[in-house]
């Protein structure tokens with residue numbers, strides 16, 4: 194069954210009063226876009242897997258001790274752009290710009306990372322002074338890959354000329370990417386440094402986290418979350434599982450601190466590549482999506 198045929202319904206399976214389009218402040222936009230993934234295929238099934246899994250999640254937030262869904266989360270029909278990548282990314286741009294212009298917080302669920310190019314441009318059509326905060330195992334700074342400048346390995350290279358970027362969790366890049374980071378002084382918070390602050394202490398914001406947020410030069414942020422930023426021990430369902438990744442509570446603390454100190458105006462979660470019969474990664478992605486939506490609804 195293709196992602197297009199499978200209609201998983203609404204995120205969290207909320208009662209209609211909390212999923213209503215007019216009232217909702219957060220819009221979940223499934224984008225089962227997959228055109229350029231290079232190794233393991235399957236990110237087109239990511240959005241449906243996240244929404245399916247969300248139906249089994251509790252809607253009470255045990256850390257914040259609230260029920261953020263009451264602010265309203267509307268799930269849009271999947272946007273599955275066809276055609277050449279350039280055209281598909283323009284479709285995504287237009288859809289996201291339209292929602293952003295209605296002052297909705299758009300949480301796009303991928304799909305492959307290339308969709309972020311369209312989504313960021315769409316948000317930037319409506320709001321200015323945007324920094325892209327990227328949580329990812331990869332720097333994604335290749336100028337082109339396998340003949341395409343719109344490959345998912347080139348996402349940040351396509352954005353870095355127009356937006357300040359801050360990268361968190363990186364542990365895989367090319368020598369050209371490393372040179373670009375040095376030349377431009379791109380703030381990159383490598384996974385190795387983040388890991389060295391373990392064990393994680395409660396009630397204490399690690400130094401790297403403070404520095405990462407201080408490195409964001411604007412108030413407004415677009416957050417792109419490549420799920421392979423997580424350690425493969427908890428997130429094996431990705432195309433390129435890089436060892437030495439982030440862990441759950443580190444990520445939750447980073448997100449909480451980021452939303453407290455910056456105005457995060459839109460986000461995406463990309464690159465989930467579901468594994469048949471293994472629900473834990475899908476469930477993690479669903480919990481992550483609700484964590485991000487929850488912060489957006491409290492803001």
Ligand SMILES: [Mn+2]
Nearest residue numbers: 330331419421
């Ligand atoms: Mn990645």
